[in-house]
Amino acid sequence: MTSASPATVDPDEPACAFLTGAERKRLVGSRIDEVVATGGSGDSGLCRWQASTAVIQVTTLPARxxxxxxxxxxxxxxxxxxxxxxxxxxxxxxxxxxxxxxxxxxxxxxxxxxxxxxxGGADDGATMIITTIPVTDTDSGLSAQICSSGELTSIIYSVPGLERTEEVEATLRTTLKAAQERAIATR
Structure with missing residues (x-):
């Protein structure tokens, strides 16, 4: 029997710098600093952080x-x-x-x-969307995407018992905008 090899984590993956520790903590309510997956090719990037009860992933790529x-x-x-x-x-x-x-x-x-x-029902001119996504039979996560300046950036995150409130959405919007600015700046 062979075991699956762990995902390779590139410590220099630019997407891992798109969210600060403080921003990740605001999203999930506690520190989440362990990078468990990275990826990307060319202009795209991905970084995933995981803690015992939370996961956050940021992905960015050229809109085209x-x-x-x-x-x-x-x-x-x-x-x-x-x-x-x-x-x-x-x-x-x-x-x-x-x-x-x-x-x-x-x-x-x-x-x-x-x-x-x-x-999909967003306001006219919307450059950002937030949707609820199923994670388990009982828990949901949030997925948010933004497209501006030719770059598409996405954040997906989940914690047990996550409720989609105005406050949670405001935090996610602010965090996504900051990640988008960093993604555009690294092009």
């Missing part, structure tokens, strides 16, 4: 690279079937918008991000 994945997402949504007339209308709008996604510039990709956010 993110956009290349979107036609597949739309195709999956089409296969899953949409029930309402509004859903079908939104899906058709997204499909038309993403027809040339493979050739988007970073700025075009961020514009598409905003349009998709609006289709």
């Amino acid at each position: 690279e993110w956009a290349k994945t979107l036609p597949d997402v739309v195709a999956q949504l089409e296969k899953s079937g949409t029930s309402s007339k509004d859903d079908r209308k939104d899906l058709a709008r997204a499909k038309k918008l993403l027809g040339g996604a493979a050739a988007f510039t970073d700025q075009q990709a961020c514009a598409a991000f905003t349009t998709l956010a609006e289709i």
Whole structure:
């Protein structure tokens, strides 16, 4: 029987500098300093911190690279079937918008991000979205993405009993904006 080898952690992964210890602590309520995974290639980066009851991951990449994945997402949504007339209308709008996604510039990709956010119910001109994601049968996490200046940055985090409140969202928005500024500055 072989055991899985642990993930390689690159101590020089730039994404690990996108969140400070204080920002991570504000998100989860306690220190979370152990880096358990890093990754990236070219202009993309990933860093994941983990503690006994919490996990935080920051990912960043050029918006044009993110956009290349979107036609597949739309195709999956089409296969899953949409029930309402509004859903079908939104899906058709997204499909038309993403027809040339493979050739988007970073700025075009961020514009598409905003349009998709609006289709999803965000305010007009939104450059950031926050969604609840399932982590276990009883616990949820939060996922937040921002697209600006041609860069897409994402933070995903979870702690047991996480509740999506205005205060939690405000902390996440502030933290994501800071990470985005650092990601753009390292380009």
